[in-house]
Amino acid sequence: MADEFDVIVIGAGPAGENVVDRAVRGGLTVAVVEERLAGGECSYWACVPSKALLRPVDLAGEVSRVPGLSLGEIDVAAVLARRDEAVSRYDDSGQVRWVESVPAEFVRGRGRLDGPKRVRVTTEGGGERVLTARQAVVLATGSKAALPPTPGLAEADPWTSHEVTAATAIPERLAVLGGGVVACEMAQAMHGLGARQTTVLVRGGGLLGRMEPFAGEMLAESFAEAGIDVRTRTDVARVERPEPGGKVTVHFAEEPPLEADELLVATGRRPATRDLGLGSVGLADGKYVEVDDSLRATGVPEGWLYAVGDVNGRNLLTHMGKYQARICGDVIAARARGDELPAMRDLADGYGAPQVVFTDPQVCAVGRTEAAAREAGFRIRVVDYDMGAVTGAYLMGDGYRGRARAVVDEDRKVLLGVTFAGPGAAELLHAATIAVTAEVPLDRLWHAVPSFPTVSEVWLRLLEAYGL
Numbered sequence: 001m002a003d004e005f006d007v008i009v010i011g012a013g014p015a016g017e018n019v020v021d022r023a024v025r026g027g028l029t030v031a032v033v034e035e036r037l038a039g040g041e042c043s044y045w046a047c048v049p050s051k052a053l054l055r056p057v058d059l060a061g062e063v064s065r066v067p068g069l070s071l072g073e074i075d076v077a078a079v080l081a082r083r084d085e086a087v088s089r090y091d092d093s094g095q096v097r098w099v100e101s102v103p104a105e106f107v108r109g110r111g112r113l114d115g116p117k118r119v120r121v122t123t124e125g126g127g128e129r130v131l132t133a134r135q136a137v138v139l140a141t142g143s144k145a146a147l148p149p150t151p152g153l154a155e156a157d158p159w160t161s162h163e164v165t166a167a168t169a170i171p172e173r174l175a176v177l178g179g180g181v182v183a184c185e186m187a188q189a190m191h192g193l194g195a196r197q198t199t200v201l202v203r204g205g206g207l208l209g210r211m212e213p214f215a216g217e218m219l220a221e222s223f224a225e226a227g228i229d230v231r232t233r234t235d236v237a238r239v240e241r242p243e244p245g246g247k248v249t250v251h252f253a254e255e256p257p258l259e260a261d262e263l264l265v266a267t268g269r270r271p272a273t274r275d276l277g278l279g280s281v282g283l284a285d286g287k288y289v290e291v292d293d294s295l296r297a298t299g300v301p302e303g304w305l306y307a308v309g310d311v312n313g314r315n316l317l318t319h320m321g322k323y324q325a326r327i328c329g330d331v332i333a334a335r336a337r338g339d340e341l342p343a344m345r346d347l348a349d350g351y352g353a354p355q356v357v358f359t360d361p362q363v364c365a366v367g368r369t370e371a372a373a374r375e376a377g378f379r380i381r382v383v384d385y386d387m388g389a390v391t392g393a394y395l396m397g398d399g400y401r402g403r404a405r406a407v408v409d410e411d412r413k414v415l416l417g418v419t420f421a422g423p424g425a426a427e428l429l430h431a432a433t434i435a436v437t438a439e440v441p442l443d444r445l446w447h448a449v450p451s452f453p454t455v456s457e458v459w460l461r462l463l464e465a466y467g468l
C-alpha cells in the first residue's frame, strides 16, 4: 500500500527535523523516515556528547588560571553520567514525540529512493512500506566518519567519533589520527579526563588546517603545555592490532612505531548516500548531493528532490544544516502554493560559516581566512590584535593568551572574515557573524561600542589597529 504525503524527509537529524517543522508550518503534510534515532548524529554521537565531555575540561582550564581557586581531580564517572543524561541515554522517545506534535508522521526504518517521488522504507523487523510524495523528497541523511585505506586500519576496529563520544572509560594511551576539529576536541577531552599519553598524528604541517594558521599554532602550544604530543607531517604506513580490543600499534614510514590502548580515527567525513537509491533518479551513489541555493538537487528533472545538512557537503555543521533546512521547508511550501519567493535562498553558506572549536583555547571563526580571501581575488588588509592586552581578557585569568584577526575588504571597507583564539572566545563569534554577513561598513561598526571590561573590547582594538 502506498502512503502519500506532500513531503517525505529521509533522516531525522537536526537538518531533517527542521525541514519537517517549516514544511508543516507552510501547510504541508510530512513524513520523516529515520533508521536510528530521531535527533541524528548531533544529538547522540557528535555535538552534544562531545561538548558534555569538553565542558568540565574547559572549566578546569579556566579555574587553573584564577589564583585562589583550586579544583580537585575531575570525577570522570560523574562526567560520563552527565554525558549520558545529555544524550537522553540514547533514547529518542522525546524527539519522536516532538516530531509527532508538529504534527508529522514519524516512520522508523531505512529509507531509499525508488524512482521519482517514491521512497521505499525497510522497517524494523524487515517489513516494507512505500511512501510517495506529492511535492518533494528531502535527503537529510547526514555523513559518516571516513576511514582512510591505510593497511590494517579497518581490521584494527579503531574508534571513530561514534565510539569516542560514547566512551564508557578513558583509554590510558590514546593515539588520534587527524588534525581537524574532531581530532583536536576529542584529544583535549580524553586527555583532560585522564588519558596518560595522548598523541595526535597530523598528516599536514599543523592543527586545524582550515583555520588561520595562528589558531592551530596556539592550540598546539597549549596542547604541548598540557602534555598532549602533537606530531606533524606523520606518514602512517600501517596499523596492527592482533587481539580485538587489545593494544594497537601504529607503524610509520620512518619513525619508530607508536603503541596505544586505543586509536581514534578523525580524518573527515563521507556523505551518507551509499545505498540510498540515488541511481534510481539519475544521481551518483556515495557522493555529496549537489544543490542550488534553494537546496534543490541539481540535475533531477522536475526539481522535486532537495538535500540539506551534511549530505550536501556545503558546511558540515549543525547550525548550517538547520539554516538550510529552514530555507528548504519554506521553499517547498512556497512552491507548492505557486509562489516563487526569490528572497528564500541560502546566502550564509557563501559568506563562510561560523564555527567554534571547543578546545582550550577556544578557536572560532566566520567568513574567509586571509588565504581564502586572497585566493578569491579580494584586495584585503589583515589586522591582528593580542587579546591578552584587553582589560576584560586580563581579568578572565592570569596569563590569558589570545589573538584576533580581521580580514578587511579594502574596496568596500567591510569585514570578509574574523578569527578569535583564546579562552572564552566562543561568545565573541556571533558579533563577527553579524558584521560579516550583514556587511556592516567599518565606519558604522565603529559606533557599536563594546562594554568595559569585557573581552569584546577586542573589537574596538581591532578597529583602532585598522586606523579608525
Ligand SMILES: Cc1cc2nc3c(=O)[nH]c(=O)nc-3n(C[C@H](O)[C@H](O)[C@H](O)COP(=O)(O)OP(=O)(O)OC[C@H]3O[C@@H](n4cnc5c(N)ncnc54)[C@H](O)[C@@H]3O)c2cc1C
Binding pocket: 010, 011, 012, 013, 014, 015, 016, 033, 034, 035, 036, 037, 038, 039, 040, 041, 042, 043, 045, 046, 047, 048, 050, 051, 109, 110, 111, 112, 140, 141, 142, 143, 161, 165, 182, 272, 276, 308, 309, 310, 311, 315, 316, 317, 318, 319, 320, 321
Ligand atoms: C564528534 C563531532 C562533534 C561535532 N560537533 C559539532 C558542534 O559542536 N557544532 C556543530 O555545529 N557541528 C558539530 N558537528 C557536526 C554535526 O554533527 C553535523 O554537521 C550534523 O549532525 C549534521 O546534521 P544532519 O541532520 O545533516 O545529519 P545527521 O545528524 O548525521 O543526521 C542524519 C540522520 O539521518 C539518518 N539516516 C541516514 N541515512 C538514512 C536512511 N537511508 N534512512 C533513514 N534514516 C537515515 C541517520 O540515522 C541520522 O539520524 C560534530 C560532528 C562530530 C562528528
Ligand SMILES: NC(=O)c1ccc[n+]([C@@H]2O[C@H](COP(=O)([O-])OP(=O)(O)OC[C@H]3O[C@@H](n4cnc5c(N)ncnc54)[C@H](O)[C@@H]3O)[C@@H](O)[C@H]2O)c1
Binding pocket: 148, 149, 177, 178, 179, 180, 181, 182, 183, 185, 202, 203, 204, 208, 209, 266, 267, 268, 269, 316, 317, 355, 356, 357, 358
Ligand atoms: N565544534 C565543531 O563545530 C565541530 C566539531 C567536530 C566536528 N565538526 C564538523 O565535523 C566535520 C568532520 O570533522 P573532522 O575533524 O573529522 O574532519 P576535518 O576535515 O576537520 O579534519 C580532517 C583531518 O584529517 C586529516 N586527514 C585526512 N585524511 C587523512 C589521512 N588519510 N591520514 C591522516 N590524516 C588525514 C586532515 O588533514 C585533517 O587534519 C568537520 O567538517 C567539522 O566541521 C564540527
